[in-house]
Amino acid sequence: MSNDPGAVPSPESRIHGCLLGGALGDSLGYAVEFDQIDEIRRRFGAAGLRDFSVLDGGTHFSDDTQMTLYTVDGIVEALEWANSGVGADANACVWLAYLRWLDTQGVPVPEAAPRPQPRWIDGQQVLRHRRAPGNACLSGLATGEMGTAARPVNPDSKGCGTVMRSAPFGLVPHIPADSVYKLSSDAASLTHGHPSARQSAGAFSLLIHALVQGSSLAGAAQAALARVLGDDDAAPELRERLEAAVRLAGEAGAASVLSPEDLVRELGEGWVAEEALAVGLYAVLATAPQANGGDADPADHFRAAIAVAINHSGDSDSTGSIAGNILGAYYGTACLPTDWLAALEAPEVIRGMAGQLVAVTSG
Structure with missing residues (x-):
């Protein structure tokens, strides 16, 4: 994997960058997830939390990274079957992976549910810690029913637990954008049934897909927005938040990135799906070099975007994770600050899952 910031990232670099970048944003955000902005400033100064070095006790990644890695595992299993010439239901493979994640959280898998065979990821002890998992993710899986778009579990839930796990x-590669959107929104139905939860997950995966195909950040954002605006059944709140994120980012400059208070006022706190996606996307676009009148090192952009994404009174780990996923998919590993990687919990597990995804998609 090249770390040359001027090089076009390889598919391998984008996969590793997306998963590691999401984990970095998640980890830094998890340290302040339940804090109001006044408390964040009291603890870390007027600029808020901006670096791992100030966290004396270190930090951990949350359920966001756990579920993202289990999403990878479900996709990998489906592709392993496909590569061996056997068709497999991708959503069923993801569901089985999530049932194994549920077991890591100490929640019994219902007797009526299938008993998935253990895989490599299940033996990683660092993933067996309970890190504030979302209630809808737990309750939806604990039903033992495989939710679908036509028969979703938690039909009124639109928590951000769908978006934060959907980058994989x-x-x-090599699948159409419409298929990416459907796979992602179908997987969201496994735990959340509200249209905005499903469509936000689909839009986020579509954005990542566009970046992997070589789109610019602005182009990928427009592709996701166009998909939502072109859907007659799109949740109005998702349309509103995504349009606002793109518009406000276009107005940003070196001195005009939204304050944490204005960010929440305009885009929300991130506890629900469309707000989390909007905040993470805004943080990336508003801090992009072109928005600030010049070139910037990818790692500088990463640091700046994560700072915007996590320093607010809301779901800081999920918004940080989304921003990190986006930048890692765009720049590849070149954007990941070396000192931050040194502070990351269990990077070998994240790299291990990234390596599995590379292996099954690079044949």
């Missing part, structure tokens, strides 16, 4: 669908 966009990392699979």
Whole structure:
């Protein structure tokens, strides 16, 4: 994998960058997830939390990274079957992976549910810690029913637990954008049934897919927005938040990135799907070099975007994770700060899952 910031990232670099970048944003955000902005400033100064070095006790990644890696595992299993000439239901493979994640959280898998065979990921002890998992993710899987778009579990839930785990669908090459969107939104139905939860997940995966195909950040954002605006059944709140994120980012400059208070006022706190996607996307676009009148090192962009994504009164780990996924998919590993990687929990597990996805998609 090349770390030359001027090089076009390889597919391998984008996969590793997306998963590691998401974990970095998640980890830094998890340190302040339940804090109001006044408390964040009290703890870390007027600029908020901006670096791992100030976290004396270190930090951990949350359920966001756990579920993202289990999403990877479900996709990998489906592709392993496909590569061996056997068709497999991709959504069923993801569901089985999520049932194995549920077991890591100490929640019994219902007797009526299938008993998935253990895989490499299940033996990684670092993934067996309970890191504030979303209620809808737990309750939806604990039903033992495989939710579908036509018969979703938690039909009124639109928590961000769908978006924060959905980047891996966009990392699979050689499949059409519409298929990426459907795979992601179908997988969201396994735990969340609200249209905005499903469509936000689909839009996020579509954005990642566009970046992997070589799109610019602005172009990928427009592709995701166009998909939502072109859908007559799109949730109005998703349309509103995504349009606002793109518009406000276009107005940003070196001195005009939204304050944490204005960010929440305009885009929300990120606890629900469309807000989390909007905040993470805004953070990336508003801090992009072209928005600030010049060139910037990818790692500088990464640091700046994550700072915007996590320093607010809301779901800081999920918004940080989304921003990190986007930048890692765009720049590849070149954007990941070396000192941040040194502070990341269990990077070998994240790299291990990234390597599995590379292996099954590079044949």
